[in-house]
Amino acid sequence: MITAPTLIQIQLGEHGYPIHVGRGLLRESALMQAVAPKGRILIVSNETVASLHLGALQASLAGREVAVCLLPDGEAYKTLTTLEQVYDQLATARINRDGVIFALGGGVVGDIAGFAAATWHRGIDCVQAPTTLLSQVDSSVGGKTAVNHAQGKNLIGAFHQPKAVIADLETLATLPDREYSAGLAEVIKYGLIRDVEFLVWLENTMPRLLKRDYAVLQEAVSRSCAHKAAIVALDEREAGVRALLNFGHTFGHAIENAVGYGQCLHGEAVAIGMVLAAETSERLGWIDAASVTRIRNLLSRAGLPVNAPRIGVTRARELMELDKKVQAGKVRLVLLKQIGDAVVTADYDNKVLDAVLEERMA
Amino acid sequence: MITAPTLIQIQLGEHGYPIHVGRGLLRESALMQAVAPKGRILIVSNETVASLHLGALQASLAGREVAVCLLPDGEAYKTLTTLEQVYDQLATARINRDGVIFALGGGVVGDIAGFAAATWHRGIDCVQAPTTLLSQVDSSVGGKTAVNHAQGKNLIGAFHQPKAVIADLETLATLPDREYSAGLAEVIKYGLIRDVEFLVWLENTMPRLLKRDYAVLQEAVSRSCAHKAAIVALDEREAGVRALLNFGHTFGHAIENAVGYGQCLHGEAVAIGMVLAAETSERLGWIDAASVTRIRNLLSRAGLPVNAPRIGVTRARELMELDKKVQAGKVRLVLLKQIGDAVVTADYDNKVLDAVLEERMA
Numbered sequence: 001m002i003t004a005p006t007l008i009q010i011q012l013g014e015h016g017y018p019i020h021v022g023r024g025l026l027r028e029s030a031l032m033q034a035v036a037p038k039g040r041i042l043i044v045s046n047e048t049v050a051s052l053h054l055g056a057l058q059a060s061l062a063g064r065e066v067a068v069c070l071l072p073d074g075e076a077y078k079t080l081t082t083l084e085q086v087y088d089q090l091a092t093a094r095i096n097r098d099g100v101i102f103a104l105g106g107g108v109v110g111d112i113a114g115f116a117a118a119t120w121h122r123g124i125d126c127v128q129a130p131t132t133l134l135s136q137v138d139s140s141v142g143g144k145t146a147v148n149h150a151q152g153k154n155l156i157g158a159f160h161q162p163k164a165v166i167a168d169l170e171t172l173a174t175l176p177d178r179e180y181s182a183g184l185a186e187v188i189k190y191g192l193i194r195d196v197e198f199l200v201w202l203e204n205t206m207p208r209l210l211k212r213d214y215a216v217l218q219e220a221v222s223r224s225c226a227h228k229a230a231i232v233a234l235d236e237r238e239a240g241v242r243a244l245l246n247f248g249h250t251f252g253h254a255i256e257n258a259v260g261y262g263q264c265l266h267g268e269a270v271a272i273g274m275v276l277a278a279e280t281s282e283r284l285g286w287i288d289a290a291s292v293t294r295i296r297n298l299l300s301r302a303g304l305p306v307n308a309p310r311i312g313v314t315r316a317r318e319l320m321e322l323d324k325k326v327q328a329g330k331v332r333l334v335l336l337k338q339i340g341d342a343v344v345t346a347d348y349d350n351k352v353l354d355a356v357l358e359e360r361m362a
Numbered sequence: 363m364i365t366a367p368t369l370i371q372i373q374l375g376e377h378g379y380p381i382h383v384g385r386g387l388l389r390e391s392a393l394m395q396a397v398a399p400k401g402r403i404l405i406v407s408n409e410t411v412a413s414l415h416l417g418a419l420q421a422s423l424a425g426r427e428v429a430v431c432l433l434p435d436g437e438a439y440k441t442l443t444t445l446e447q448v449y450d451q452l453a454t455a456r457i458n459r460d461g462v463i464f465a466l467g468g469g470v471v472g473d474i475a476g477f478a479a480a481t482w483h484r485g486i487d488c489v490q491a492p493t494t495l496l497s498q499v500d501s502s503v504g505g506k507t508a509v510n511h512a513q514g515k516n517l518i519g520a521f522h523q524p525k526a527v528i529a530d531l532e533t534l535a536t537l538p539d540r541e542y543s544a545g546l547a548e549v550i551k552y553g554l555i556r557d558v559e560f561l562v563w564l565e566n567t568m569p570r571l572l573k574r575d576y577a578v579l580q581e582a583v584s585r586s587c588a589h590k591a592a593i594v595a596l597d598e599r600e601a602g603v604r605a606l607l608n609f610g611h612t613f614g615h616a617i618e619n620a621v622g623y624g625q626c627l628h629g630e631a632v633a634i635g636m637v638l639a640a641e642t643s644e645r646l647g648w649i650d651a652a653s654v655t656r657i658r659n660l661l662s663r664a665g666l667p668v669n670a671p672r673i674g675v676t677r678a679r680e681l682m683e684l685d686k687k688v689q690a691g692k693v694r695l696v697l698l699k700q701i702g703d704a705v706v707t708a709d710y711d712n713k714v715l716d717a718v719l720e721e722r723m724a
Contacts, residue, residue, distance in 0.1 A: 080446055087442070091513035119481070122508065122519045146484065151453035157484045158520060 003215050006222040010141065010229040012236060015161045019141060019229065021222045023214055025168040026053055026104075026129065032060035035127050035164040039098035040065040042090055044113035046073040049105040049131050052174055057104055057129065067093035071109060075261060078108045078148045080156065086116040100125045100163070106132035107139040107266075111154070114145030118160030125163040131171035133183025134267055137190075137224035138245075140165050142232040153261075159237055167225065169217050181303035182267025184209070185248075185274070187220050188298060190227040192274065193247045196340030198223055199298070206301050243344045247334040248274030251308075254319035258311040271304035276356055281336040283352045291339050308360045316361045365577050368584040372503065372591040374598060377523045381503060381591060383584045385576055387530040388415055388466075388491065394422035397489050397526035401460035402427040404452055406475035408435040411467040411493050415533055419466055419491065429455035433471060437623055440470045440510045442518065448478040462487045462525070468494035469501040469628075473516075476507030480522030487525040493533035495545025496629055499552075499586035502527050504594040504604075515623075521599055529587065531579050543665035544629025546571070547610075549582050550660060551636060552589040555609045558702030560585055561660070568663050605706045609696040610636030613670075616681035620673040633666035638718055643698040645714045653701050670722045678723045 005022025018035075025031060041061060045054055047070055058066060069089035071082055090099075103113035103126060110128050117126035130140035146157025172180065191199030201219075202209070208216045228245070235242040252273030256264055278292045296306045311319075320331050330346040331353070337343055367384025380397075387393060403423060407416055409432055420428060431451035433444055452461070465475035465488060472490050479488035492502035508519025534542065553561030563581075564571070570578045590607070597604040614635030618626055640654045658668045673681075682693050692708040693715070699705055 080442070080449070084442055087511055087518060091511055091517065115481075119477075119518050119520055121517060122506070122521055144484070149449055149453055155453065155483060156449060156481050158481055159484055 003218050006218060008222060008226050008229055010161075011233045012161060016233075017162060017164050019165040019167065019225045021136075021167045021169070021218055021225060023169050023218075025166050026056045026171070027060060029060040029062070031166070032057065033064070035166065036061075036064075036100040036102070036125065039100050039125075040067070040093060040095050041100050041102060042067050042069055042086075042093050042095050043102045043104055044069045044071065044086060044089075044109060044116070045104040046071045046109055048073045049109070049171075053104060053131060053168075053171055057102065065093075067095075071105075071112065073108075075108055075148075078112055078146075080147055080149075083112055083116060083147050086112060087120065090116065090120050095120065095124065097121045097124060100127060102127045102129055103140075103162075104129045104131065105135075106130065107135045110135055110140050111144075111146050111157075114143075114160055114162065115147055115157055117162075118145050118158035123160060126160065127164050127166065128162040129166045129168065131168070132175060133172055133180055133221075134186060136167040136172075136221050137183060138186045138228065140167070141225055141228045142242075143236070144238075161236075165225070167221055169214055169221065172212060172217065177303065178265065178268075180212070182265040182271075184302040185267035185271040185299065185304055187224050188302060189245075189247055189270065189274065190224050192278075192295065192336065192339060193244050193334070193342035194227060194231075194340060195223070198227075199340060203298055206298070210301075210303070241344075243332075244334055244342050246344075247336075247342050248272075248277050250320050250331060250333055251276040251316075254316050255309060255311065257319050257322075258315055259309050264309075268305050271299045271302075272306060272308050275299065275306045276308060276360060277333065277335055279360070280333065280348070280353055280356045283355060284335065284348055287336050287338055291336075294339070310361055313354070313357045313362050316357050365580050368580060370584060370588050370591055372523075373595040374523060378595075379524060379526050381527040381529065381587045383498075383529045383531070383580055383587060385531050385580075387528050388418045388533070389422060391422040391424070393528070394419065395426070397528065398423075398426075398462040398464070398487065401462050401487075402429070402455060402457050403462050403464060404429050404431055404448075404455050404457050405464045405466055406431045406433065406448060406451075406471060406478070407466040408433045408471055410435045411471070411533075414536055415466060415493060415530075419464065427455075429457075433474065435470075437470055437510075440474055440508075442509055442511075445474055445478060445509050448474060449482065452478065452482050457482065457486065459483045459486060462489060464489045464491055465502075465524075466491045466493065467497075468492065469497045472497050472502050473506075473508050473519075476505075476522055476524065477509055477519055479524075480507050480520040485522060488522065489526050489528065490524040491528045491530065493530070494537060495534055495542055495583070496548060498529040498534070498583050499545060500548045500590065500607075502529070503587055503590045505598070506600075523598075527587070529583055531576055531583065534574060534579065539665065540627065540630075542574070544627040544633075546664040547629035547633040547636070547661065547666055549586050550664060551607075551609055551632065552586050554636065554640075554657065554698065554701060555606050555696070555704035556589060556593075556702060557585070560589075561702060565660055568660070572663075572665070603706075605694070606696055606704050608706075609698075609704050610634075610639050612682050612693060612695055613638040613678075616678050617671060617673065619681050619684075620677055621671050626671075630667050633661045633664075634668060634670050637661065637668045638670060638722060639695065639697055641722070642695065642710070642715055642718050645717060646697065646710055649698050649700055653698075656701070673723055675716070675719045675724050678719050 143161035146154035252269035505523035508516035614631035
């Protein structure tokens with residue numbers, strides 16, 4: 001059975017946009033032409049993704065003026081130098097105010113191409129065509145774009161909402177298992193922070209989800225995008241509630257930083273971080289031990305790590321404080337009032353956090 | 363007599379901001395501290411301006427954590443390479459989300475520093491402290507920021523409104539005459555496009571304005587900023603009425619491009635462009651010959667050129683079409699319905715434009 005594509009509309013006033021989730025969307029010429037109805041097009045992708053999916057997108061855009069810019073693959077290339085290559089290609093392809101960038105790839109491609117679109121002619125249209133689970137359920141939606149600086153990740157960036165998001169589920173078929181599981185961490189996150197019913201559904205369908213069954217994938221990706229869209233609509237510039245999306249991320253960033261980016265995938269670090277946040281919530285008496293076990297089990301079944309690397313309490317504290325603003329000596333954390341209900345808070349006893357770090361990371 | 367500073371508030375909802383115009387503002391510590399009440403500060407300036415005004419600003423910011431980034435002086439340095447230096451300094455000075463950039467200089471410094479502020483941590487505060495007449499009455503207000511690309515000016519940029527604009531009139535005392543006159547072109551422009559009373563006042567006070575009399579300067583800069591602020595408030599992203607500000611600019615950009623940037627100052631090219639736009643308006647029967655003479659006379663008295671370089675009709679046409687969108691074979695121009703009332707239009711007979719180019723530029 002082929003499920004019809006899902007359409008989610010993100011409500012952001014005059015710059016709202018559609019998120020299309022479905023099988024084979026890149027091959028649907030009518031849709032690809034409709035999301036970029038006019039102007040010259042630059043497809044930004046990387047060598048790995050291009051070998052798999054560029055042909056389909058190019059065929060769908062037949063009859064249009066299309067240029068291609070291929071970036072080297074990997075977070076190490078999310079730099080100003082790579083961005084400059086994109087600008088050069090935009091100039092060579094004579095992309096003007098009416099032009100459109102298609103970002104075909106994972107988070108790195110989406111972030112660089114999105115930032116180029118944010119800044120070329122002070123902002124041109126960008127269509128995000130994410131090809132990893134992580135980018136489909138998280139980074140392609142919400143308009144955050146950036147490149148890294150030697151001193152830190154995403155230091156140079158802009159908010160620039162895409163014109164449309166095209167999440168073609170078939171691009172997930174070729175994703176390595178480890179990357180696929182890393183994407184599931186963010187899917188599970190939505191259940192934990194705001195949708196316990198979705199969490200139960202994920203618990204029940206995890207075997208089919210791991211088989212990448214398209215009907216189940218469509219539901220998982222659509223619901224994740226709908227959650228992201230709802231939160232972004234409430235808080236486009238991350239002034240408030242959007243911080244809930246950082247559940248597991250303050251612990252996670254400290255872990256990524258300590259063990260080295262690339263050693264540990266972002267989704268893996270977030271999985272461990274969510275367990276630590278849950279354990280902190282438990283020590284505060286907000287959730288019970290059974291809930292923590294439930295979270296650990298689901299993440300494990302999704303193929304994710306749940307035990308923190310022992311990077312040391314002092315180092316963990318330092319890195320967490322680097323990551324987020326410290327308020328009255330306390331790191332603002334996203335914690336669980338209960339499963340399906342997260343809060344952003346600095347209103348907890350520091351000793352509780354120390355106890356968690358001591359037990360898990362010393 | 364010392365005139366009290368003028369305060370103009372630009373109305374842009376949650377990102378409105380004050381424009382302060384007056385003598386010696388950079389030395390007013392209370393004001394400088396108030397426009398940047400918290401966070402670490404990076405002052406971006408160039409070597410020429412720093413030797414004149416950096417000390418005053420630093421003294422006013424005493425007690426704060428202030429770093430300085432000096433750029434080489436000149437439009438040739440408005441590049442990604444220079445921008446990267448600013449990012450490096452932002453990182454070294456550990457400027458985070460709470461930090462503030464002060465742009466102390468003319469249009470080039472303001473554009474680069476403003477773009478760095480637009481993109482560092484996806485947008486931090488920027489205080490514009492323009493030190494040329496042109497930047498005080500035009501580029502520092504309105505939030506346009508950019509750097510150049512080899513293929514064209516301002517191709518890489520963003521809209522990012524400053525937190526405040528500080529137009530210290532004393533910085534104009536040391537400006538070379540030619541640069542000062544170039545700034546007057548934009549002042550006169552406001553009179554021509556929307557304020558005939560201001561134009562009459564400029565005609566009457568030109569001798570004192572040329573002597574840089576502070577009371578007159580304060581009125582001229584304040585009224586110019588108020589006009590710019592009013593137009594920007596109506597059209598922040600240049601979708602409509604803001605195009606009126608391009609009066610004289612489509613001709614002007616063609617001239618700048620043909621004779622070479624630096625050979626001809628922007629304001630000088632705009633002055634000639636305004637005469638050509640007036641002559642086009644006259645040939646359309648919208649204004650009379652006496653009005654054109656009146657415009658030429660005022661610009662001449664301000665020390666500006668009014669005769670176009672003979673770059674050739676074909677070249678002029680080509681460059682004008684490159685500059686602006688062509689609509690049904692016609693370049694959109696800003697023309698005068700009457701003095702003090704400009705319109706943006708492609709609704710004119712192409713032969714009329716050809717006749718002007720033939721007479722003045724062949």
